[in-house]
Amino acid sequence: MYATVLHGPGDIRYEQVEDPKIRAPTDAIIQLSATCICGSDLWPYRGIQASEQPMHMGHEYCGVVIEVGSEVRTIKPGQFVVGSFCLSDNTCPHCEFGFQSSCMQREFMSGAQAPYARVALADGTLVATQEMPDADMVQHMLAVSDVLGTGWYGAVAAGVREGGTVVVVGDGAVGLMGVLAASQMGAGRIIAMSRHPSRQALAREFGATEIVEERGEEGIARVMELTNGIGVESVVEAVGMEQSMSQAMGICRPGGSIGYVGVPHGVSFDGQQLFFRQQRMMGGPAPVRRFLPDLMQRVLDGKIQPGKVFDLVLPIDQVAEGYKAMDDRRAIKTMLTL
Amino acid sequence: MYATVLHGPGDIRYEQVEDPKIRAPTDAIIQLSATCICGSDLWPYRGIQASEQPMHMGHEYCGVVIEVGSEVRTIKPGQFVVGSFCLSDNTCPHCEFGFQSSCMQREFMSGAQAPYARVALADGTLVATQEMPDADMVQHMLAVSDVLGTGWYGAVAAGVREGGTVVVVGDGAVGLMGVLAASQMGAGRIIAMSRHPSRQALAREFGATEIVEERGEEGIARVMELTNGIGVESVVEAVGMEQSMSQAMGICRPGGSIGYVGVPHGVSFDGQQLFFRQQRMMGGPAPVRRFLPDLMQRVLDGKIQPGKVFDLVLPIDQVAEGYKAMDDRRAIKTMLTL
Numbered sequence: 075m076y077a078t079v080l081h082g083p084g085d086i087r088y089e090q091v092e093d094p095k096i097r098a099p100t101d102a103i104i105q106l107s108a109t110c111i112c113g114s115d116l117w118p119y120r121g122i123q124a125s126e127q128p129m130h131m132g133h134e135y136c137g138v139v140i141e142v143g144s145e146v147r148t149i150k151p152g153q154f155v156v157g158s159f160c161l162s163d164n165t166c167p168h169c170e171f172g173f174q175s176s177c178m179q180r181e182f183m184s185g186a187q188a189p190y191a192r193v194a195l196a197d198g199t200l201v202a203t204q205e206m207p208d209a210d211m212v213q214h215m216l217a218v219s220d221v222l223g224t225g226w227y228g229a230v231a232a233g234v235r236e237g238g239t240v241v242v243v244g245d246g247a248v249g250l251m252g253v254l255a256a257s258q259m260g261a262g263r264i265i266a267m268s269r270h271p272s273r274q275a276l277a278r279e280f281g282a283t284e285i286v287e288e289r290g291e292e293g294i295a296r297v298m299e300l301t302n303g304i305g306v307e308s309v310v311e312a313v314g315m316e317q318s319m320s321q322a323m324g325i326c327r328p329g330g331s332i333g334y335v336g337v338p339h340g341v342s343f344d345g346q347q348l349f350f351r352q353q354r355m356m357g358g359p360a361p362v363r364r365f366l367p368d369l370m371q372r373v374l375d376g377k378i379q380p381g382k383v384f385d386l387v388l389p390i391d392q393v394a395e396g397y398k399a400m401d402d403r404r405a406i407k408t409m410l411t412l
Numbered sequence: 413m414y415a416t417v418l419h420g421p422g423d424i425r426y427e428q429v430e431d432p433k434i435r436a437p438t439d440a441i442i443q444l445s446a447t448c449i450c451g452s453d454l455w456p457y458r459g460i461q462a463s464e465q466p467m468h469m470g471h472e473y474c475g476v477v478i479e480v481g482s483e484v485r486t487i488k489p490g491q492f493v494v495g496s497f498c499l500s501d502n503t504c505p506h507c508e509f510g511f512q513s514s515c516m517q518r519e520f521m522s523g524a525q526a527p528y529a530r531v532a533l534a535d536g537t538l539v540a541t542q543e544m545p546d547a548d549m550v551q552h553m554l555a556v557s558d559v560l561g562t563g564w565y566g567a568v569a570a571g572v573r574e575g576g577t578v579v580v581v582g583d584g585a586v587g588l589m590g591v592l593a594a595s596q597m598g599a600g601r602i603i604a605m606s607r608h609p610s611r612q613a614l615a616r617e618f619g620a621t622e623i624v625e626e627r628g629e630e631g632i633a634r635v636m637e638l639t640n641g642i643g644v645e646s647v648v649e650a651v652g653m654e655q656s657m658s659q660a661m662g663i664c665r666p667g668g669s670i671g672y673v674g675v676p677h678g679v680s681f682d683g684q685q686l687f688f689r690q691q692r693m694m695g696g697p698a699p700v701r702r703f704l705p706d707l708m709q710r711v712l713d714g715k716i717q718p719g720k721v722f723d724l725v726l727p728i729d730q731v732a733e734g735y736k737a738m739d740d741r742r743a744i745k746t747m748l749t750l
Binding site: 167168171172173175176178231302303304307314319327328329334337338339340341342343344345346348349350351352353354355356357358359361 | 505506509510511513514516569640641642645652657665666667672675676677678679680681682683684686687688689690691692693694695696697699
């Protein structure tokens, strides 16, 4: 088959590779219904994150099971499934504690920007629907796999509660999903920090009640002004850069919580500063598997339409253009059709 | 009056100073029933923390109100009171949120290693008993003011729950109070990390169910062994050094919580490492005021005897020896009688 392979910074190719095969008896092979490009794919694409190349790209997926290994018990060929970017057995103590992204057998998904993919630990990782969803559900189901699950976890980690006030730092796809999550959780005030009109509009559609365009110290001052100098109890940090983290810390009230879901790059914390800020910090790769059944049901019930975050849809053989559009910030998130 | 003054590293003197006076109409003057030396007093004593000198020492106190300013409404002369080391109005939004240690009017108590002391924001800071407690209650009431309140906050920040597993890193006074707090909160397993037989004994008396003597990597390995390789859900870090923090992070399970209440000295965190560890971090100066009424009642009801943490009692004119004994680790915590 053809698949998406990164050969070096900026060098994405859709090229012939070997077909995925069952390697362990707990594997499944799925035929993807659609796939997409993640903000985190841009780190190796930009050469900022060291990675072995050529690298098979893609970790967001949904599709139909076409083959399972001999030890797969609950997942069956013909089922429509969604899985997380973290492959997990869903039975180890960390999984049972709700942190499947730290599963004792954890692997990270790869190679999903392709028509077919191997999913390890299939029984633990994949969640099947009862029926084949309509085609117009695919984009929303695909979004659940990582970007919505990650935004959702950010909101959970930020302690979002009904009636509470939330700031989302970062208007990328994860940040926008953080807005949607906070809205679903019943937050009373959702302040999205965004300078881009199209992203602001989407943030409002997902439930943002206020937009702050300023950044850095000015952004902090603006949020403090909006909250009578108090700051907010919940901050979702969805970028992972030093400036965005400083912003998150600058607007979080003492005793508030920062859920940080952008993988930190070049971020460090001074212990004493963190101590006196007295903010609850919780981050990490999202345990999307914990949320999958609930989020898939919300999609199927028509309560949420997270797939609206895809503002560029390309056939997969134009995947290189999809990366470029995201790298140039012309697109929030690119869906790839098959 | 005479009071405790630090003139330079290791140079503690009990010397004549001016009597404390009402300076703001919200002040009170108390006659201390007893006072004590805090582990954090050792930072400036050791010259590790820069501070203006001469410095009036002491921030833990209980005693009898002898005078109040014209705007003090609820606190009255003759009352026995306990206050926190953080002075707070108890009415601002941060106080109402339970984080009085970040009160918008916050001041830090000083000058309490003396027979009399001025307490600012008296109505917000002080909690009075209904009756004058018996003399044998004084040591326990004194412990509530900071060391128990801080250990208690550490356990709250570490998410200690009934039946849960807790590790307390640090066998100083705060760590021992963390053990007591975890025990009161109903933790099922309380592992105290301690190498000192006398501190181990006190930890057991306060509720520790297991002792780990090893430190550093060996200590981490031992706790992991005791928890089947899983780690624990709640860690109270009560030291504030790099080694103790690494230990805390090494034994906390993904999704677990670290309550860190030792003021960090020379501790920094790498953002990406913190992210992938996926541990909830919550620290800061303890909002003792939040816990005061409850903790004072537990003392008066005879449920807890936190004053047992004082293993050296000296008349206040021997305060210099009290510092020395704690600096040499001959004493866990020194109470000073008046």
